[in-house]
């Protein structure tokens with residue numbers, strides 16, 4: 214266990230104290246505040262016609278995914294172009310050739326909410342925007358000639374109609390999605406994790422966690438095999454909140470962060486970090502581990518009190534800067550995960566107003582995975598059935614040859630994986 218203390222995290226504590234202070238009286242002024250409140254800032258801004266869901270910056274252009282719109286903005290947030298993505302007509306009686314646009318000549322009944330926005334640069338300079346209509350199919354914008362002249366394709370292939378793997382073109386699930394595109398050995402793989410709907414009436418077209426690639430014709434997606442996805446156990450569907458909060462790539466791995474039940478007999482919620490190999494066309498080396506942020510208050514002559522922040526709200530991965538690198542003893546250019554956690558209401562994923570930010574290097578996360586797996590602190594995943602049947606005999610990563618889809622577990626009191634502010 215390492216204790217990382219830094220000025221930045223202490224600033225976060227001060228902000229939190231400020232918030233709490235609203236409920237009490239007689240606050241001490243905060244001396245360290247350097248914010249000049251008399252200055253009026255004239256910041257560049259852009260006002261969208263509809264609510265914004267996603268934002269992505271690439272090479273000086275800002276792409277904004279909103280309800281029924283996709284905007285391309287300049288660096289100073291001036292509109293370069295806008296694409297209409299909705300509203301559309303959707304219905305059972307509608308067998309449109311292009312589910313991205315719904316049915317023509319029918320009264321409009323669905324807004325298109327942006328569910329995912331991602332840039333792919335290995336094959337072409339292309340932007341994928343996946344909406345809520347058409348069961349989460351994506352539009353592909355070929356940007357070689359700039360955003361004004363983008364060639365737009367609906368990523369839906371009729372050839373996939375009778376696929377034995379469900380709907381390979383349906384990427385974004387209705388309850389929220391995390392999509393990560395990663396180039397590995399000359400192939401771009403799309404890792405997709407869909408949060409679980411709590412509504413059983415929604416037809417199940419989306420796999421919970423999956424890896425796929427684009428068809429060679431670049432008009433849709435395909436799975437390598439039925440080992441390329443895992444689905445929540447049928448008995449848990451509709452009553453197992455599983456929320457994917459964030460995803461990132463680092464080194465040879467892809468990671469997903471989830472909030473879900475602790476499992477077993479507990480109804481309490483916690484956060485888990487999931488790791489897979491980005492080179493795998495199938496989900497062969499899946500491991501997950503509980504992930505919490507624990508704040509230890511140091512009290513004089515008393516045992517330190519611990520506060521567990523259990524539900525992740527937001528996260529970000531960045532290269533470590535100079536200050537953190539010095540304080541945490543990291544190598545230059547290492548990836549660090551910044552994770553904002555809250556304490557939840559009892560037996561609920563709903564956050565309370567008590568929150569904290571923790572940071573940890575990806576190297577440390579990988580060391581935890583390695584150590585726990587080497588010690589054999591692993592068990593079968595309980596929410597993904599059939600996963601233990603997978604086997605992988607060759608592994609470029611030593612010590613992981615037999616570790617396939619497993620959950621690393623630990624006793625919180627004996628083996629805490631935590632970071633203190």
Ligand SMILES: *[C@@H]1O[C@H](CO)[C@@H](O)[C@H](O)[C@H]1NC(C)=O
Pocket residue numbers: 272273338
């Ligand atoms: C980035 O933008 C510059 C200037 O607009 C352009 O010359 C360059 O080709 C762009 N790079 C990519 C990868 O699109």
Ligand SMILES: *[C@@H]1O[C@H](CO)[C@@H](O)[C@H](O)[C@H]1NC(C)=O
Pocket residue numbers: 300321322323324
């Ligand atoms: C679409 O969104 C607009 C604005 O939020 C709303 O007024 C309208 O009712 C929505 N349409 C449908 C079909 O949900």
